[in-house]
Amino acid sequence: MPSTTKAKSTSAEEIIAQLTDAVHEHRLKPGAKLREDEVSDVFGVSRTVVRQALRALAFEGLLTIEKNRGAFVSKPSLKEAHEVFQARALLEPSTARAAAERTTAGDIDLLERHIQEEHEALDRGQPGLALKLSGDFHLEIARVADQRTIEQFLKQLVSRSSLVIALYWRRRNALCESNAHHALVDALRKHDGTAAEDLMKGHLLDIYSQLDLREFEEGTTSLKEALRK
Amino acid sequence: MPSTTKAKSTSAEEIIAQLTDAVHEHRLKPGAKLREDEVSDVFGVSRTVVRQALRALAFEGLLTIEKNRGAFVSKPSLKEAHEVFQARALLEPSTARAAAERTTAGDIDLLERHIQEEHEALDRGQPGLALKLSGDFHLEIARVADQRTIEQFLKQLVSRSSLVIALYWRRRNALCESNAHHALVDALRKHDGTAAEDLMKGHLLDIYSQLDLREFEEGTTSLKEALRK
């Protein structure tokens, strides 16, 4: 957290990390604009490096850059939302199976600590942080599977999922999924690939089914725009 | 093709497209260095926009940027090579199935024209161009399936496949796969999703099995480095 006026001399990776966290934790909401010199003031670097960071984030799908207009937190359409979870359904179950065959005791520890932190964040009343940690859990499984390429894609998909959840989540209260993650770790511990694959498949369907992905907002993005004509 | 000394005023997208083609057609080989002011001379723009293009290509995996050293055409390791085809095996068969259910007459025309061009390139003695077109064929199927997200990932995977082929291709002569593509189009025409899925799976295995992915170069990249100590 930058204190008063300007923090100084941060690297591009640091900017990327902080903006990513902010979006994942829904402190920056879909549609929010990121002005270049505003960001460069906050981080105490020139626009050059800020632009680098913004473009990297745009490539991941977290931001959308409109020429001569600026960078905005992406607002995935309903179609994109579906596509994200279809892609996850293709990649993650198989990856969970592969992970089960390679899981070490250290991996189990790490994953359980992850779940622990997730619970603590929820108890502390930080649902945004919990959501971010939940996403990291999925990435961790790809790491355990030793699939860097898939992990990289998954990173993008998890990012976009966070945006989808911000836009289309049905009930804000739901504490959901913590069970699913626990069950997954159990399957990994037992090196039960089939169970891990099935659990992951079910878990993704669970999240997917808790989204409100009906047709209603294609084109009407904000109140302002909705009233414009 | 820039003629003599300097072409002028090209956009970043144009640079990305031309460099991508050059790598896909193996005119730029893995390990080749791309100096920034060299590229900016060729395209007649400042380093600013060249750097944008290089970073975008690095994000796709086509280039690797080493800090303070520059941008090089990527040289995927054996592990990466395996990962690329594992990821393709997860994404492409299902996508081919989805495509079969949505294929239109126009799509068929386009795909057949694609195969035609591929043959012509081979006959004309341009195997690099044929390879590039072959990659585009796979992307086209994702487009037919109306899966933009998967298409985007596949674009990266096809790019990396091109690098893998440049590095690990067994016999240079092989005219291979044209049959496989034809069979796939037939399945799409009949809306036979199961056949399309199976054909794609087999096709990918075919390519994969024609690679020479044994352990021999992990770590020893060049003769020079091998002898250095």
Place this chain on the structure above:
DNA sequence: CAGGCAATAATTGTATACAATATTTAATGA
């Protein structure tokens, strides 16, 4: 007072200048 139009301001896009780092070349000594 609404709607359009022009002038102004704000913001992004591009080029260039300078700083930091890496690579090459030259020089020195054993």
Place this chain on the structure above:
DNA sequence: TCATTAAATATTGTATACAATTATTGCCTG
């Protein structure tokens, strides 16, 4: 002659200045 070191050169990293574009404001007109 070879290795080591130092200077010179070349290349990338960052900041800043300027150009192009977009957004905003105020004004004029109907």
